[in-house]
Every structure is written in structure tokens, then in C-alpha cells.
Amino acid sequence: MNTFSESVATALGLIAGADPTLWSIVARSLAVSGLACLIACGAGLLLGAWLGVAQFRGRGALLTVLNTLLALPSVVVGLVVYLLLSRSGPLGSLGWLFSFQAMVLAQSVLVLPVVTALTRQAVEDVDRSHGEQLRSMGAGTALRGLLLAWDERYALLTIVIAAFGRAISEVGAVMIVGGNIDGFTRVMTTAIALETSKGDLPLALGLGIVLLGVVLALNALIAWMRRWRLERGDRPLLLEGAAG
Numbered sequence: 001m002n003t004f005s006e007s008v009a010t011a012l013g014l015i016a017g018a019d020p021t022l023w024s025i026v027a028r029s030l031a032v033s034g035l036a037c038l039i040a041c042g043a044g045l046l047l048g049a050w051l052g053v054a055q056f057r058g059r060g061a062l063l064t065v066l067n068t069l070l071a072l073p074s075v076v077v078g079l080v081v082y083l084l085l086s087r088s089g090p091l092g093s094l095g096w097l098f099s100f101q102a103m104v105l106a107q108s109v110l111v112l113p114v115v116t117a118l119t120r121q122a123v124e125d126v127d128r129s130h131g132e133q134l135r136s137m138g139a140g141t142a143l144r145g146l147l148l149a150w151d152e153r154y155a156l157l158t159i160v161i162a163a164f165g166r167a168i169s170e171v172g173a174v175m176i177v178g179g180n181i182d183g184f185t186r187v188m189t190t191a192i193a194l195e196t197s198k199g200d201l202p203l204a205l206g207l208g209i210v211l212l213g214v215v216l217a218l219n220a221l222i223a224w225m226r227r228w229r230l231e232r233g234d235r236p237l238l239l240e241g242a243a244g
Contacts, residue, residue: 011205036107048119069113078176098179
């Protein structure tokens, strides 16, 4: 390719022509991030709902650590998971290093603090206005957290969408633990980095366009849900731009 416009034209041709290499990478990316979000959200929503209402000694310190983990670099997550899954690591017997499972684990670890922290904030905010009524009815900490989380289910759905956007746009952790193996662990972000270094700009651009399309769709969905909640009179959760 001699010009940028020619590269873009070829990239669009790969997308429109259902290029098997491109779309297999896209499908693998969606599978890894989808499964990672399912795992992280299952744990993060429950933990965040409990933290939103629980009062215990050291809670402030725990929340400080949790909020710090929001800015945890993905390469650090990748390094930690790599050490855990290496042959000398505690999980080395699983044989997951440089596999699909390793990438799912890394993204789950990366997304879990995001889901937990945002869920905790959403539940804690609504607990200030409705928690006293539930306490007067005899609801314990766990039950109160679950009831308030259900009351905020649309806000939590927004958190799940944002978490998926965070996962699918991640590159450092999956590069380290997945190894970027063609046909096995190559996802959109790692493939873009590799193909750019190789000079195969059409494929890199094609994957970049698809990735941007996914992130744009997620942010559009978050914006739509926020407008919908405002029309219903709900308190919006400010997550615009959080996906990706």
C-alpha cells in the first residue's frame, strides 16, 4: 500500500468481504471479553452490592485499595497472571499459560475492580435514601445489598456494558499471558499491534475499524440508557466514555 487511502479502502474491503482471518480474530476477541465480563461481573456485582451497605472495621482502607486498583496498568495484571500460571507458579499445573483461558483470567482480574467499585458506589448512594426503610423492616446486610442492587439494576447494566468495553480494548495483559499466537490467542488489540509492526496496514486498519465500531456501539448504548433513565426520573450513573 502506497497511500493511506488505499490502505483504508483495502481494510474496508476486508470487512465487507468477510475476510476469514479478520473475522476469526474479531470472534475470538468477543468470546474472550464476553466470558471475562461474565465472570468478573458475577463476582463484582455481588461484592460491590455488599460493600455498598456493609460497615466494618477497615472498610475505608479496603475502599482505598479498591479505588487504586481502578488505575492498575494492564501490563501489571498480565505480569501477575503470568507468574501465577508459569510452571513454577501456584497455578502452573493448570497448563493455561498462552491459552484462551489465560486471557480470560487476565481480563477478569482487570475488570473485576471496575465492576466492584462502580457497583459499590451505585448501591451506597441509593442506600442513603432507601436503606433505612429496609433496615426498619429487618433486612440484613446481605439482603439489603441485593435488594438495593436490584433497585439499581439499570445502572448496574450500564456498568456491565462499560466493563465489556474496558475488556475488549485491553492489550497489555492478553499480550503477555496469551502470547499472540496466530489462530489461538490472537485478538483484535494484539493483532493490530503485530500487523502494524509488520507493515500490514490494511488488516491492522480493518481490525481497528471494527474495534472502534464495537466501542462506539457500547458508548452509544450507555448514552441511550442514561437518557432513558432520565426520562423515567431515575438518578443517572455518569459513565459516558467509560466503555473503552
